[in-house]
Amino acid sequence: MPQTSEKIDQIYDQVVQRNPGESEFHQAVREVIDTLGPVLRKYPQYAESKIIERICEPERQIIFRVPWQDDRGEVHINRGFRVEFNSALGPYKGGLRFHPSVYLGIVKFLGFEQIFKNALTGMPIGGAKGGSDFDPKGKSDGEVMRFCQSFMTELFRHLGEYTDVPAGDIGVGAREIGFLFGQYKRITNRYESGVLTGKSPHWGGALVRREATGYGSVYFMDEMLKVRGESLEGKVCVVSGSGNVAIYTIEKIQTLGGKVVACSDSDGVIFHKRGIDLNLLKQLKSVERRRIADYANEHGDAEYIPGGNIWDIPCKVAMPSATQNEINEASARRLVANGCIAVGEGANMPTMPEGVKVFQEAGIAYGPGKAANAGGVATSALEMQQNASRDTWTFEHTEQRLHEIMKEIHRSCYETAAEFGSPGNYVIGANIVGFLRVAEAMLAFGLI
Numbered sequence: 289m290p291q292t293s294e295k296i297d298q299i300y301d302q303v304v305q306r307n308p309g310e311s312e313f314h315q316a317v318r319e320v321i322d323t324l325g326p327v328l329r330k331y332p333q334y335a336e337s338k339i340i341e342r343i344c345e346p347e348r349q350i351i352f353r354v355p356w357q358d359d360r361g362e363v364h365i366n367r368g369f370r371v372e373f374n375s376a377l378g379p380y381k382g383g384l385r386f387h388p389s390v391y392l393g394i395v396k397f398l399g400f401e402q403i404f405k406n407a408l409t410g411m412p413i414g415g416a417k418g419g420s421d422f423d424p425k426g427k428s429d430g431e432v433m434r435f436c437q438s439f440m441t442e443l444f445r446h447l448g449e450y451t452d453v454p455a456g457d458i459g460v461g462a463r464e465i466g467f468l469f470g471q472y473k474r475i476t477n478r479y480e481s482g483v484l485t486g487k488s489p490h491w492g493g494a495l496v497r498r499e500a501t502g503y504g505s506v507y508f509m510d511e512m513l514k515v516r517g518e519s520l521e522g523k524v525c526v527v528s529g530s531g532n533v534a535i536y537t538i539e540k541i542q543t544l545g546g547k548v549v550a551c552s553d554s555d556g557v558i559f560h561k562r563g564i565d566l567n568l569l570k571q572l573k574s575v576e577r578r579r580i581a582d583y584a585n586e587h588g589d590a591e592y593i594p595g596g597n598i599w600d601i602p603c604k605v606a607m608p609s610a611t612q613n614e615i616n617e618a619s620a621r622r623l624v625a626n627g628c629i630a631v632g633e634g635a636n637m638p639t640m641p642e643g644v645k646v647f648q649e650a651g652i653a654y655g656p657g658k659a660a661n662a663g664g665v666a667t668s669a670l671e672m673q674q675n676a677s678r679d680t681w682t683f684e685h686t687e688q689r690l691h692e693i694m695k696e697i698h699r700s701c702y703e704t705a706a707e708f709g710s711p712g713n714y715v716i717g718a719n720i721v722g723f724l725r726v727a728e729a730m731l732a733f734g735l736i
């Protein structure tokens with residue numbers, strides 16, 4: 289019998305061999321399985337039943353053609369994806385990403401992470417992710433609508449409130465969810481509210497879903513800081529991105545007394561020493577869909593740094609909230625050298641493995657995305673609950689539930705890391721808690 293570490297290396301090698309060219313997926317798998325050695329030693333039944341090997345293989349992968357016409361009548365063909373990764377704990381659940389970089393490897397890394405994240409929430413949801421290489425940037429509302437209708441015309445047959453429930457991610461917000469739901473309703477002749485989450489609260493969406501990922505990440509950060517006798521009060525913070533997650537991360541940091549001095553988009557960075565003007569940011573990015581460079585035209589004392597690296601800006605608290613692999617080893621070193629004491633990931637897998645190592649060796653608080661940003665999908669599950677019971681909850685009640693869920697995720701990760709001999713290591717805690725919940729259900733179901 290090979291040693292546990294050899295066994296894990298063998299599983300990883302098989303994943304690479306079976307999924308060539310999908311580097312982000314390989315990275316996400318490596319990060320999880322490298323932490324599972326102590327679990328396999330304590331519970332040999334998981335190794336005997338090949339639970340890890342089964343979790344690494346999606347239950348179903350759907351790839352489809354999405355033809356649509358632009359405003360000039362020109363025909364375009366994009367590619368659509370839905371990877372239904374694991375349904376041990378509930379219907380497949382996870383967002384859709386519309387971005388030109390989307391390919392199978394990105395969707396699979398996101399879907400794989402989603403399995404453990406969803407398990408961590410304690411809600412009955414399995415893991416999935418989907419999307420398309422369609423670029424919504426610069427498209428008219430009519431073009432986005434025609435694309436969404438075409439996308440749903442194929443995907444609808446795989447969805448259902450008890451089967452697979454998508455939501456938003458990069459490039460997919462309330463506008464896109466509206467177009468997707470409208471087409472689903474039209475094709476199926478069913479007002480099946482629970483088939484998508486992230487809907488507008490005017491027609492079946494949950495209050496707080498829009499804010500949930502950002503607010504939840506800040507709640508997780510607050511818990512990590514509390515353990516160290518710290519708080520956000522008076523702390524200088526940096527939040528990358530300026531989309532849904534970044535905006536509501538900034539909002540909650542400000543409410544809790546922190547000062548966010550920088551944010552970004554894929555073109556550049558805004559540095560505003562006296563603190564980001566959130567109303568302006570929301571107007572520019574969420575309402576007018578403009579570039580962040582325009583922020584500096586409105587505030588003479590703000591600096592726009594085209595192509596800049598936001599992690600060069602000194603801060604106590606860093607919250608990467610844009611995209612994967614945005615913090616490399618050099619950026620992580622810079623953050624630590626500049627006095628950063630805590631990093632909480634609003635984005636999925638924003639820190640490269642070498643960067644994670646830097647944070648862990650420096651002993652700073654590091655909250656990995658699958659735990660720190662789980663508030664979004666947890667509130668999606670609360671939306672599903674409201675849809676199923678034909679009920680609507682108040683903002684205050686829903687936010688209180690979100691807060692409790694984030695505290696519980698933090699507690700379970702923290703205590704499990706200690707139990708498995710790595711106190712303070714939230715990567716180990718999150719991976720083990722998520723894995724054990726999924727593995728237990730998979731064992732119970734027999735070999736399926």
Ligand SMILES: NC(=O)C1=CN([C@@H]2O[C@H](COP(=O)(O)OP(=O)(O)OC[C@H]3O[C@@H](n4cnc5c(N)ncnc54)[C@H](O)[C@@H]3O)[C@@H](O)[C@H]2O)C=CC1
Binds near residue numbers: 501533534635
């Ligand atoms: N929307 C949600 O509920 C959840 C989102 N996430 C993750 O959070 C991250 C952000 O997603 P959303 O805010 O929903 O998307 P979004 O589409 O609302 O915003 C994405 C933002 O990231 C910026 N961005 C993209 N690439 C960048 C780059 N290379 N450098 C700097 N900025 C860049 C964009 O300009 C935009 O401001 C993603 O990693 C997503 O997977 C995680 C959990 C839930």
Ligand SMILES: O=C(O)CCC(=O)C(=O)O
Binds near residue numbers: 454455636665
């Ligand atoms: O709310 C959801 O179902 C998905 C959220 C998501 O895509 C994520 O957690 O990365």
